[in-house]
Amino acid sequence: xxxxxxxxxxxxxxxxxxxxxxxxxxxxxxxxxxxxxxxxxxxxxxxxxxxxxxxxxxxxxxxxxxxxxxxxxxxxxxxxxxxxxxxxxxxxxxxxxxxxxxxxxxxxxxxxxxxxxxxxxxxxxxxxxxxxxxxxxxxxxxxxxxxxxxxxxxxxxxxxxxxxxxxxxxxxxxxxxxxxxxxxxxxxxxxxxxxxxxxxxxxxxxxxxxxxxxxxxxxxxxxxxxxxxxxxxxxxxxxxxxxxxxxxxxxxxxxxxxxxxxxxxxxxxxxxxxxxxxxxxxxxxxxxx
Amino acid sequence: xxxxxxxxxxxxxxxxxxxxxxxxxxxxxxxxxxxxxxxxxxxxxxxxxxxxxxxxxxxxxxxxxxxxxxxxxxxxxxxxxxxxxxxxxxxxxxxxxxxxxxxxxxxxxxxxxxxxxxxxxxxxxxxxxxxxxxxxxxxxxxxxxxxxxxxxxxxxxxxxxxxxxxxxxxxxxxxxxxxxxxxxxxxxxxxxxxxxxxxxxxxxxxxxxxxxxxxxxxxxxxxxxxxxxxxxxxxxxxxxxxxxxxxxxxxxxxxxxxxxxxxxxxxxxxxxxxxxxxxxxxxxxxxxxxxxxxxxxxxxxxxxxxxxxxxxxxxxxxxxxx
Numbered sequence: 001x002x003x004x005x006x007x008x009x010x011x012x013x014x015x016x017x018x019x020x021x022x023x024x025x026x027x028x029x030x031x032x033x034x035x036x037x038x039x040x041x042x043x044x045x046x047x048x049x050x051x052x053x054x055x056x057x058x059x060x061x062x063x064x065x066x067x068x069x070x071x072x073x074x075x076x077x078x079x080x081x082x083x084x085x086x087x088x089x090x091x092x093x094x095x096x097x098x099x100x101x102x103x104x105x106x107x108x109x110x111x112x113x114x115x116x117x118x119x120x121x122x123x124x125x126x127x128x129x130x131x132x133x134x135x136x137x138x139x140x141x142x143x144x145x146x147x148x149x150x151x152x153x154x155x156x157x158x159x160x161x162x163x164x165x166x167x168x169x170x171x172x173x174x175x176x177x178x179x180x181x182x183x184x185x186x187x188x189x190x191x192x193x194x195x196x197x198x199x200x201x202x203x204x205x206x207x208x209x210x211x212x213x214x215x216x217x218x219x220x221x222x223x224x225x226x227x228x229x230x231x232x233x234x235x236x237x238x239x240x241x242x243x244x245x246x247x248x249x250x251x252x253x254x255x256x257x258x259x260x261x262x263x264x265x266x267x268x269x270x271x272x273x274x275x276x277x278x279x280x281x282x283x284x285x286x287x288x289x
Numbered sequence: 290x291x292x293x294x295x296x297x298x299x300x301x302x303x304x305x306x307x308x309x310x311x312x313x314x315x316x317x318x319x320x321x322x323x324x325x326x327x328x329x330x331x332x333x334x335x336x337x338x339x340x341x342x343x344x345x346x347x348x349x350x351x352x353x354x355x356x357x358x359x360x361x362x363x364x365x366x367x368x369x370x371x372x373x374x375x376x377x378x379x380x381x382x383x384x385x386x387x388x389x390x391x392x393x394x395x396x397x398x399x400x401x402x403x404x405x406x407x408x409x410x411x412x413x414x415x416x417x418x419x420x421x422x423x424x425x426x427x428x429x430x431x432x433x434x435x436x437x438x439x440x441x442x443x444x445x446x447x448x449x450x451x452x453x454x455x456x457x458x459x460x461x462x463x464x465x466x467x468x469x470x471x472x473x474x475x476x477x478x479x480x481x482x483x484x485x486x487x488x489x490x491x492x493x494x495x496x497x498x499x500x501x502x503x504x505x506x507x508x509x510x511x512x513x514x515x516x517x518x519x520x521x522x523x524x525x526x527x528x529x530x531x532x533x534x535x536x537x538x539x540x541x542x543x544x545x546x547x548x549x550x551x552x553x554x555x556x557x558x559x560x561x562x563x564x565x566x567x568x569x570x571x572x573x574x575x576x577x578x579x580x581x582x583x584x585x586x587x588x589x590x591x592x593x594x595x596x597x598x599x600x601x602x603x604x605x606x607x608x609x610x611x
Contacts, residue, residue: 030399036399036402036403084584087588088587088588088591091591092591093345093398093399093402094339094345094544095587095591097345097399097402098540098541098544098583098587099583099584099587099588101537101541101583102579102580102581102582102583102584102586102587103580103584104580105576105577105579105580105583106576106577106579106580106581106584107580108576108580109573109574109575109576109577109580110577112573113573113574113577224403224406224407224410224533227403227406227407228403228407230403231400231403231404262414262417262418263414263415263418265410265414266410266411266414266415268407269407269408269410269411270411272404272407273392276392276393276395276396276404277392
C-alpha cells in the first residue's frame with residue numbers, strides 16, 4: 001500500500017512537471033501581455049505534432065526532434081503574437097480572451113482536418129528502459145519528462161532573474177508604459193514572451209506525446225489546469241508556479257488513485273475553492289495582478 | 290432615433306416575429322427559430338452578468354444544464370408538468386449560481402473568468418459521473434412536452450413547432466422586459482456603476498458584493514429556465530450540450546451583438562444561431578471558419594453589432610444616453 005502511494009506520488013510529480021511547463025508559459029503571457037491565452041493548449045498540441053513529424057519525416061531521434069520542434073514553435077509563437085494579439089494590445093480583457101478562444105477553435109479544427117483525429121504516439125525509444133529503485137517503477141521516458149521540466153524551469157528562472165531581456169520582461173510586467181519610457185522595446189519583449197511560452201508548451205506536448213498520445217484535441221484540458229496552477233501559484237513568481245503545479249499533479253494522481261478516478265478532473269476546482277476560502281491571495285502569497 | 294421612430298421599429302420587429310412561422314413554415318426553419326429564442330434567453334441572462342455588471346463568467350452553460358436537468362428530472366420522477374418544473378429548473382440553477390457567486394465574486398477579471406470556467410468543467414464532470422441521478426453520458430430521454438388543459442384545442446399539446454415557437458417568444462420577451470425594467474431602475478444603475486468602476490461604486494455606498502451576487506443569481510436562474518425550455522423541447526438531454534464550449538458560444542453571442550445593450554445579446558443570439566446553419570455546407574471546415582471569423586470580429590468590431598450601428602447613428606443624437 002505504501003509503495004502504491006509513493007508510486008502514485010511519483011506519477012503525480014511527473015504529471016505536475018508537465019503542467020508546470022504549460023503553466024509557466026501562460027503565466028509569462030498573462031503577466032506581461034495581460035492576455036489569458038486559452039490557445040496555449042494548442043501550442044502544446046502543435047509542439048507535439050511538430051516533434052512527431054520531425055521524427056517521422058526527417059528521421060531525427062527524439063531529443064533533437066524535441067529541440068527542433070521547440071525552435072519551430074518559437075517562430076510560430078512570434079508569428080501569432082504579431083498577427084493575432086498585437087492588434088488588441090491595451091483592449092479590455094474579454095477581447096483577448098475571446099480572441100484566444102477563436103484562435104484555439106481555429107487551430108484545433110485545422111489540426112483535426114490536416115492531421116486526422118486518430119491519436120498517435122511518439123516513439124521515443126526511452127519507453128522500454130525501466131528503472132527501479134526502492135520498489136518504485138519508472139520508465140526512462142517519464143524520468144526524462146521530469147528532468148526536462150526541471151531543467152527548463154531552472155533555465156527560465158535564471159533567464160528572468162539575470163539576463164537583460166529577462167529584466168526587461170519583468171519591467172514590462174510591472175508597468176508597461178514606464179518600461180516603454182525607459183526605452184525598453186515593449187513589442188519585442190512581447191514577441192520574446194510568446195516565443196518562450198510556445199517553446200515551453202512545445203516541450204511539454206512532446207513529452208506527453210511520448211508518454212501518452214498525440215491528438216488534435218489534447219490541448220484544451222491541459223490549458224484549464226495550467227490556469228488553475230497560475231491562480232494557485234498566486235501570480236507572484238516562478239517558484240509559486242512550480243510549487244502549485246507539482247501540488248496539482250500530486251492531488252490529481254493521488255486523488256485519482258485513492259479517492260475516485262472518475263472525478264479526477266474536478267479536484268483542481270475543489271482545491272481552488274479551498275484556496276479561496278483559506279488564502280484569498282494565492283497559496284504562495286505574492287501580489288495579485 | 291426619435292421616440293416615434295422607436296415605436297415604428299418596435300412594431301415592425303414585433304410583426305416580423307409574429308409572422309415568422311407563416312413565412313418559414315418548414316420544421317427545419319422553425320427549429321432554428323426556437324433555438325434562437327432559447328439562445329436569446331441565455332444571452333440576455335449572461336448579458337446581465339457580463340454586460341451590465343461587468344463580471345466575466347465562463348460557466349453559463351453549467352446553469353443552463355442544471356436547469357435542464359432539474360426540470361427534466363422533476364417532471365419525469367414526480368410527474369410534475371412543465372409549468373412547474375420550469376420554475377424548479379430556474380430555482381435550482383439560481384440557488385447554485387447564488388452559492389457560486391458568494392464564493393467567487395470577490396475575484397475579478399481573469400481570475401473570475403478562469404474560476405468560473407473550471408466550475409463549468411466541474412458541473413460537466415458531475416453530470417457525467419453521477420449516474421444514478423443523471424444517467425451519465427447516456428443522457429435522459431423521454432422528457433414530456435409542455436401541455437395546456439385539453440379544452441384549449443389543438444395548440445394545447447405544443448406538439449407543433451409553431452406552438453413552441455410562440456411559447457418561447459413570449460418568454461424571451463418576458464425576460465427581455467424584466468431585464469429592461471431592472472436596467473432602467475436604481476438597481477440597474479448600481480450594476481452599471483459596478484461595471485464602470487467598482488471601487489468608486491463602493492465608495493458611494495453601493496454594497497458591490499450584494500449587487501454582483503444578485504446579478505449572478507438572476508443570470509443563472511434565467512439560464513436555468515432557458516435550460517428547461519431546451520429540455521422540454523428537444524426531449525432528450527445529455528452532458529455534451531452543456532460543456533464549456535457552449536458557455537463560450539453564449540458569451541460570443543453576447544459580445545457579437547454588443548454586450549452593454551439589451552438588444553445586443555438578442556441580435557447576437559439570433560444571428561449566431563442562424564448564420565452557422567449556412568456554414569453547414571462547409572462541412573469539416575466549419576469550425577475553422579468560425580474560429581477565423583471570431584478572431585476577425587474581435588479585432589475589427591469589438592463593440593458588437595448593435596454597438597457599431599449605434600456608432601453610426603450617434604451623431605444624430607449626441608446628448609441622449611443609450
